[in-house]
Amino acid sequence: MEEIHNRIKSLRVERNLTLKEMSDQTGLSLSFLSQIERGTSSLSISSLKKISDALGIHINYFFEEEQETQTFVMRADDHHSFTTTKGSQIYSRLTGTFNNRRLEPLKVTLPPRMHEEHPYSHSGEEFYYVLDGEVIFYLNNEKHHLYEGDTIHFPSSLIHQWENPLETESSVLSIVTPIIF
Known part of the structure; x- marks a missing residue:
């Protein structure tokens, strides 16, 4: 496994963060x-958690072995859905598996009348394409109402949250960096 210290430095450099900026964030x-x-x-686990948060990645990234197998095609039957403890959205990973992957493509289903309680900001960028229904995005408290076929693309450093204003599910194609799940 690549040493943790090498992974930290590589990610920091990729994200154009100085050591001073990393120090301020952590x-x-x-x-x-x-x-x-x-x-x-x-390095303690608590310090590693602060570093992973500043880099916008999950702490598990540092403990994953480099993958030896590569998968470029993801068949519809292989899409596995999951939820997070922070919301009621249903995520389906759409990505292949290979080393040094940078994008996180997901299909996200928002339940009826879902409203994200807490706004977020972090490093990276986000792109969404509304597949079905409607989604309201709030970027720095500015409201953007999107309909089927609409897209939105923004830096994740903006304070953001979203909601489904409908009585039915809405779904979006989401592509984010860095990989967060």
Whole structure:
């Protein structure tokens, strides 16, 4: 497995973050982060969680082995749905599997009258295409009402949340970076 310190530095550089910016986001000292990236200091789980949050990834990323098999085609029967503890949306992963994947394509089903309670912001960018129904996106408190066939694309650093205003399900194609699930 690639060393954790190498993965941290690679992700930080990919996201054009300086050590100072990473220090500001994590609350960890600049010298400590530098030692981490050089592999000269050990890292607690709580510090790794702060770093993974700042990089916009799940902490599990650092413990996953590099994949030896690659899958480029995802058949409809292979789409597995899941939910998160933060919402009632149903996600279906649409992606293949290969090393250094950057995009997270998902089909997201929003239940009737779903309204995301808490707005979010993080690193990366997001693209949505409304497949069925209607979705309202709030970007920095500005309301954007989208209908079937409409798209929205924005930097994830904007404070954002969404809702389904209908009495029926709505579904969207979602493509986000970085990989979050």
